[in-house]
Amino acid sequence: MNMPLRTDALYAASASTSQHRQETVLPTATELRAQFPAEQHLVRAIAGYRDQVRGILHGEDQRTLIVMGPCSIHDEQAALDYATRLKALSDQVSDRFLIVMRAYLEKPRTTVGWKGLLYDPERNGRGDLKLGLERSRKLLLALSELGLPLATEALSPFVMDYLGDLISWTAIGARTTESQIHREMVSGLPMPTGFKNGTDGGIGVATNAMKSAAHPHHHMGMSSQGAPAMISTPGNPDTHLVLRGGRGVTNYDEVSIAKAIAELEKAGVSTSVMVDCSHDNACKQAERQLEIAREVMAQKRHGNRRIKGLMLESFLEPGRQDDGASLRYGCSITDPCLGWSQTEALIRSL
Numbered sequence: 150m151n152m153p154l155r156t157d158a159l160y161a162a163s164a165s166t167s168q169h170r171q172e173t174v175l176p177t178a179t180e181l182r183a184q185f186p187a188e189q190h191l192v193r194a195i196a197g198y199r200d201q202v203r204g205i206l207h208g209e210d211q212r213t214l215i216v217m218g219p220c221s222i223h224d225e226q227a228a229l230d231y232a233t234r235l236k237a238l239s240d241q242v243s244d245r246f247l248i249v250m251r252a253y254l255e256k257p258r259t260t261v262g263w264k265g266l267l268y269d270p271e272r273n274g275r276g277d278l279k280l281g282l283e284r285s286r287k288l289l290l291a292l293s294e295l296g297l298p299l300a301t302e303a304l305s306p307f308v309m310d311y312l313g314d315l316i317s318w319t320a321i322g323a324r325t326t327e328s329q330i331h332r333e334m335v336s337g338l339p340m341p342t343g344f345k346n347g348t349d350g351g352i353g354v355a356t357n358a359m360k361s362a363a364h365p366h367h368h369m370g371m372s373s374q375g376a377p378a379m380i381s382t383p384g385n386p387d388t389h390l391v392l393r394g395g396r397g398v399t400n401y402d403e404v405s406i407a408k409a410i411a412e413l414e415k416a417g418v419s420t421s422v423m424v425d426c427s428h429d430n431a432c433k434q435a436e437r438q439l440e441i442a443r444e445v446m447a448q449k450r451h452g453n454r455r456i457k458g459l460m461l462e463s464f465l466e467p468g469r470q471d472d473g474a475s476l477r478y479g480c481s482i483t484d485p486c487l488g489w490s491q492t493e494a495l496i497r498s499l
């Protein structure tokens with residue numbers, strides 16, 4: 150374990166030492182990637198998955214992109230079990246769907262709560278980012294070896310340097326779509342990225358985010374070697390809107406999607422849309438995802454070609470549980486998810 154280093158100059162005026170911010174040195178992105186490298190066959194496969202996602206977003210591939218998996222990963226074995234089943238299912242429906250597994254290691258919280266495997270892998274509230282980064286990277290490598298493309302939410306602007314080479318589709322969450330730091334980060338990401346609408350349901354923050362992320366930026370950051378750096382980004386041409394509802398109001402129905410597309414057109418950004426069947430669209434009731442997914446796919450079948458994808462929260466067991474001493478295997482400890490049998494039946498029915 151690294152020794153915590155106390156910062157002095159900036160916080161010297163604090164009343165007592167217990168109020169001092171502490172720093173614990175972490176491996177650099179280069180060091181972690183060297184410790185757990187992505188072999189060439191994975192690098193090639195991930196480049197191919199990203200191209201497939203781009204093909205769907207740009208209308209060259211008529212399949213539907215489905216980003217699905219647990220709300221968050223707290224147990225690597227359960228994530229691998231889920232991924233094994235998902236891979237088998239994905240192979241059977243690959244003529245119609247490109248399935249990308251949610252491998253979410255960072256969770257944005259409304260106030261406070263467990264922030265994900267990457268921050269607090271032991272879930273004891275003490276935080277251990279070194280272990281979290283190592284376990285996260287090892288898990289993403291193992292999931293990639295199963296032959297699945299992976300998705301994540303990019304929350305910390307530094308984490309993608311450690312893990313982003315293993316990711317084929319990225320989300321910017323409802324709580325961070327308006328953040329300039331996240332837009333700058335997306336401008337430098339090498340994969341397609343979806344911006345969620347705001348937590349209030351507003352689309353404007355996402356259209357602004359898409360414009361900003363398409364642009365080159367210069368921003369403050371950290372080099373792969375861990376030094377402060379000016380990062381210059383080229384702009385990301387592969388962003389799109391994710392409709393997730395907001396403040397208890399859903400936005401997956403025909404009228405809401407048409408309104409959103411009109412706003413995207415007016416803003417001059419991509420009109421490709423993914424519908425998140427969970428979150429405020431499902432009012433946090435996992436089973437509502439079933440009817441939402443069917444309704445959105447019916448809109449697509451009836452001719453709405455701007456609908457490019459769905460997002461589903463699904464795990465081995467249905468529902469959710471509070472974190473604690475005895476946990477149900479394969480059940481979410483954050484938002485409620487569909488169970489595996491519901492998930493499998495849904496995908497086959499679509």
Ligand SMILES: O=C[C@H](O)[C@H](O)COP(=O)(O)O
Pocket residue numbers: 220256257258259260261262428483484
């Ligand atoms: O997707 C998960 C949650 O909706 C998100 O992380 C916010 O969670 P919270 O409101 O429970 O903090």
Ligand SMILES: C=C(OP(=O)(O)O)C(=O)O
Pocket residue numbers: 220253257302320321322323324345393425428
């Ligand atoms: C946190 C998530 O979504 P949102 O940003 O829409 O709340 C998520 O997809 O896990």
